[in-house]
Amino acid sequence: MRTSDSELVVRKIEADFSEARIDWLPSDPELAQFWNAVSIGLPMLEGHLIRALAQAKKHLPEGRDDLFRDCELFCQQEANHTKAHLKFNEKVVESGLYPEITQHLDRLKSDYIRFDKEMDLDFCMHYAEGFETVGPILAEYFLVQANKRLTEQGVDLMTLSLWRWHLAEEYEHRCCAFNVVEALYGSYWRRIRGIIFATSHLLGFVVPLSEYMLKQDVEAGRVDGGFKGFWRKFRSYTGMATFMLPRVLKAFMPWYNPKHLKPPKGCDAVLNIASETLSLNEMAARAYETI
């Protein structure tokens, strides 16, 4: 029997967001709203990934018990991410500051309903693999950036810890969807198409929603707009793009395999504290241990 590329650990994390902040990165509100918009869409996205992997594991070739087990652990990890993000998202929605969130979510929901109805497992698994290819890149970007920002004035360590834990687990389960796609389809071009489609689909939801949330903030005077805001956003977005693009292009190479990706700096420390505490609030209290 084959063994898994890396042992996945399911951590049932408790989280109390009552004291957490939506504007968790005061020096870069544009970046915070970008990630808030990702958080808002994640439960639907992860629901789609869970349905795809839960279906795919039934079609694995004989003898791939390792992969079957990975699919189960993957689904449990994603379900835990969704539970934590739903709590954070509830806080954003209940703030009443962004009443049009529901319309944005309805559009995303209708896409996933359509995918479930009209698209086959091949499409859904390549979509899942596409997103999961970007996951460890986002993890590397976020963990490096987050460690730099831990000591900034006013940064909310609870929300930061939500992302640090979630993305560290995205790194941890990076091989699962890739291995399933390899075992079931093994098509290079469909893999590339999946990465491009999943990324642009997610950005098509995140960018308009974060723009809307920022517009509300500027209109209410919570965030400076004008040139200052434009410049911060330009720096944040180009910073993310210049970090992500070369790494996504590397993932396009025919010899790419996520098992060769090194853990981002701080990733193991974040996961160890997550395993020890099983609490985002305690992880926030111990965040400085991981710099």
Ligand SMILES: [Fe+2]
């Ligand atoms: Fe996740």
Ligand SMILES: [Fe+2]
């Ligand atoms: Fe994931």
